[in-house]
Amino acid sequence: MKVLVIGANGQVGRRVVQELAASQHEAVAMVRKEEQVNHLKELGAENVVLGDLEKDFSEAFEGIDAVIFAAGSGGSTGADKTLTIDLWGSVKAMRYAEEKGVKRFVQLSSVGTPDPDQGGEKMKPYLVAKRVADDMLKTTDLDYTIVRPGALSNDGKSGKIEVSAEGFASLKDRSIPRADVAALLVKVLDQPNTYHKTFEVLQGQASFDDGLASL
Incomplete structure (x- = not known):
């Protein structure tokens, strides 16, 4: 599949x-700045397209078979950017996908989204944005998968996960490497049993195949 990577x-x-x-x-990387193009090509992108989540980026969906929405406004921005990027950017991506006939849509979300009120004041705008974006995705006709990882680390890829469709009882002292999250987002692309599913994931003891088989 030709996969558009947003973010x-x-x-x-x-x-x-x-x-x-x-x-x-095939990776089609969407970036906001011209100076980011060569780096993404060096990482292995077959093609790099320019697109700004705060504007019209519908042209990026031409010829695309699937979408991985991994964009986020980042911790250094305010609630305004969280709304326009994490929420509205996601909603626009869903609409463009539907308009262009792109059925497969994988969304990177977060643990804590089921009840943003429990996330603390600093995290609340982010969790609300992710929760509403997830809820909007569920109303579409897309073959979606929503992946909600716990705290992210920069540890190397472990290849071992624990998956929960209901949500983890405790997240204390637990995390998951970004490398594992990225690998999982790609893994679920052609896993039909993950279609129309939402699940939380942490580093664990199961292989990707075994963890996903539990859904």
């Missing part, structure tokens, strides 16, 4: 591009 220059997005390059799929 390709982010910490997870760059790893997604690398994972796609090592798979049978």
Whole structure:
């Protein structure tokens, strides 16, 4: 599949591009700045397109078979950017996908989204944006998968996960490497049992195949 990676220059997005390059799929990286193009090509993107989530980026969907939405406004921005990028950017991506006939849509979300009120004041705008974006995705006709990782680390890829469709009882002292999250986002692309599913994921003891088989 030709896969559009939205948020390709982010910490997870760059790893997604690398994972796609090592798979049978093709990565089409969407970035906001011209100076980011060559780096994404070096990471393995077959093509790089320019697109701004705060504007019309529908042209990026031409010829695309699937979407991985891994964009985020980042911790240094305010609630305004969280709304326009994490929420509205996601909603626009869903609409463009529907308009262009792109059925497969994988969305990177977060644990804590089921009840943003429990996330603390600093995290609340982010969790609300992700929760509403997830809820909007569920109303579409897209073959979606929503992946909600716990705290992210920069540890190397472990290849071992724990998956929960109901949500983890405790997240204390637990995390998951960004490398594992990126690999999982690519893994679910052609896993029909993950269609129309939402699940949380942490580093664990199960292989990707075994963890996903539990859904």
